[in-house]
Amino acid sequence: MPVEVKTTVPSVNDVLVPETLLKKRKSDAKAREEKAAKALELKKAQKQKRRVIFKRAEQYTKEYKAAEREEIRLRRVAKSQGEFYVPAQPKVVFVVRLRGISNIAPKPKKILQLLRLLQINNGVFIKLTKATAQMLTLVEPYVTYGEPNLKSIRELVYKRGYAKINKQRVPITDNSVVEAHLGKFGIISIEDIVHEIATCGPNLKAVLQFLWPFKLSNPTGGFHKRKFTHFIEGGDTGDREQAINKLIRQMN
Structure with a gap:
């Protein structure tokens, strides 16, 4: 009676991977993580910066409007008193x-x-x-x-x-x-x-x-x-x- 011989094919997991390749994979993964973290940090910083710029622009608009209202008020006061309003010299x-x-x-x-x-x-x-x-x-x-x-x-x-x-x-x-x-x-x-x-x-x-x-x-x-x-x-x-x-x- 013939003897049945079983042959086993080695799986992918059983194949030995060179240590240099493992180190490279690990370093690549670490570099990807660091890159993603830096990108996320940069995105947060840019968002915060845009918020600061927007708030400053709002504050500047308020300043311009306040200065314009003040000049109108001074003109009206001068006119009511029969005087002339002379604006400040340009800077x-x-x-x-x-x-x-x-x-x-x-x-x-x-x-x-x-x-x-x-x-x-x-x-x-x-x-x-x-x-x-x-x-x-x-x-x-x-x-x-x-x-x-x-x-x-x-x-x-x-x-x-x-x-x-x-x-x-x-x-x-x-x-x-x-x-x-x-x-x-x-x-x-x-x-x-x-x-x-x-x-x-x-x-x-x-x-x-x-x-x-x-x-x-x-x-x-x-x-x-x-x-x-x-x-x-x-x-x-x-x-x-x-x-x-x-x-x-x-x-x-």
Whole structure:
């Protein structure tokens, strides 16, 4: 009678796995866990940051509305008493260069370089002090300037805003660019930049150094025929006060 021989096929679990492969699997699993944990932590941090930015934006809106109501109240009080309300002098002005390099004296030319107005239709925000006011007086035939309102500041920063990083013109694509370079000043979003300029905040100098000069287009409808005469004489140069906001709309 023939003897039946049973053969056993080794299962997958019985196959010996090299120790190096086991170590690699273990390290890969650990790396995946760490990566997932970091991603979760980053997601939580970003969510918290968005909450902070949103709360700040709400607070800024309240501040702007309160300041606007206070100015309306002061106007009404002055009117009721038969007096004139004189608003405070602007703390920040927006300056636009109108003329090229031809026929410019050395001193105004140097001032334009200091103001970073190197090309026609370049625009910059400037903190108005006694020194900068004197500089603007010397270059009035070559520039126009005035007090920008909140809407103009926001439109310029959001639409034309570029950062100066390592002497390069870098687009401000999101708030991380702002936080990376201005976070040490407590400025973590584009809205913080707008607020700092609108209120002439304590870190305004750092913000203005961070922003690249704005490159504007020719205004819709063009400049006046008497472009290089003063604004009050029907031209475009010099101080145009609140009327700068209309020009910004036309050039933005």
